[in-house]
Amino acid sequence: QVQLVESGGGLVKPGGSLRLSCAASGFTFTDYFMSWIRQTPGKGLECIAYITSSGRTIQYADSVKGRFIVSRDNPKNSVYLQMNSLRAEDTAVYYCARDRRDLMGGYYYYYLDVWGKGTTVTVSS
Amino acid sequence: EIVLTQSPGTLSLSPGERATLSCRASQSVSTTYLAWYQQKPGLAPRLLIYGTSSRATGIPDRFSGSGSGTDFTLTISSLDPEDFAVYYCQHHDTLWTFGQGTKVEIK
Numbered sequence: 500q501v502q503l504v505e506s507g508g509g510l511v512k513p514g515g516s517l518r519l520s521c522a523a524s525g526f527t528f529t530d531y532f533m534s535w536i537r538q539t540p541g542k543g544l545e546c547i548a549y550i551t552s553s554g555r556t557i558q559y560a561d562s563v564k565g566r567f568i569v570s571r572d573n574p575k576n577s578v579y580l581q582m583n584s585l586r587a588e589d590t591a592v593y594y595c596a597r598d599r600r601d602l603m604g605g606y607y608y609y610y611l612d613v614w615g616k617g618t619t620v621t622v623s624s
Numbered sequence: 625e626i627v628l629t630q631s632p633g634t635l636s637l638s639p640g641e642r643a644t645l646s647c648r649a650s651q652s653v654s655t656t657y658l659a660w661y662q663q664k665p666g667l668a669p670r671l672l673i674y675g676t677s678s679r680a681t682g683i684p685d686r687f688s689g690s691g692s693g694t695d696f697t698l699t700i701s702s703l704d705p706e707d708f709a710v711y712y713c714q715h716h717d718t719l720w721t722f723g724q725g726t727k728v729e730i731k
Contacts, residue, residue, distance in 0.1 A: 534720060536720065543712075543722060543724050543725060544669070544712060544714075544722040544725075545722070546719040546720035546721070546722075547719075548719075549719065549720075558718060558719060560719055594668055594669075599674075603675075606656045607656060607657075608656045608657075608674055608675045608678075609656065609657045609659075609674075609716035610659040610671060610674035610675075610680075610714070610716075611659070611661075611669075611671065611714070611720065612671050612674070612680060614668035614669055614670070615668060616667070616668055617668055
């Protein structure tokens with residue numbers, strides 16, 4: 500069964516750090532890019548980063564660049580989000596998602612086909 | 625940066641009625657980069673449509689997608705009680721971008 504399970508969320512003070520994990524199962528992890536998406540009532544769904552299958556390329560949203568670090572451990576089928584210098588506006592539900600970039604009929608199709616259930620991060624004093 | 629604007633914000637309909645949801649991009653986008661998701665309270669988004677019109681695995685055929693250029697539509701031909709949810713369109717540019725969502729509620 501294809502599955503993603505996030506963990507590591509919680510309550511943290513402004514300026515603090517937190518590390519989220521996303522454990523993948525049921526598919527060949529090394530075949531896929533992975534993305535981190537967060538959701539807040541105010542800003543909706545926001546992609547904060549993606550990482551390529553090898554881990555060599557990572558793209559960050561401006562809102563988290565320089566503060567968050569994405570990595571992956573392919574032998575452990577896991578992707579991580581290290582969040583530093585946390586702010587109140589980082590409060591959100593954080594999802595990891597399987598990032599599909601499929602070549603079909605000569606065209607690339609981009610979509611997120613598997614999502615974890617999410618983990619909640621609250622930044623508050 | 626491409627901005628996706630969904631309308632209406634809320635759609636009030638009865639089971640069995642047809643739902644038509646709109647997603648407008650701030651500039652022309654590739655049809656193969658446009659997807660739709662359904663989200664129910666407390667759950668993660670679920671992929672419905674990718675490549676503008678291809679249904680994801682297990683998605684009923686009452687869901688269909690269409691469009692090109694800047695205008696895209698998700699249609700639910702006959703609302704089932706389980707279809708009342710929030711729907712998001714999504715595009716990939718440098719990163720993934722999402723519309724603000726359309727809530728389909730029971731009238």
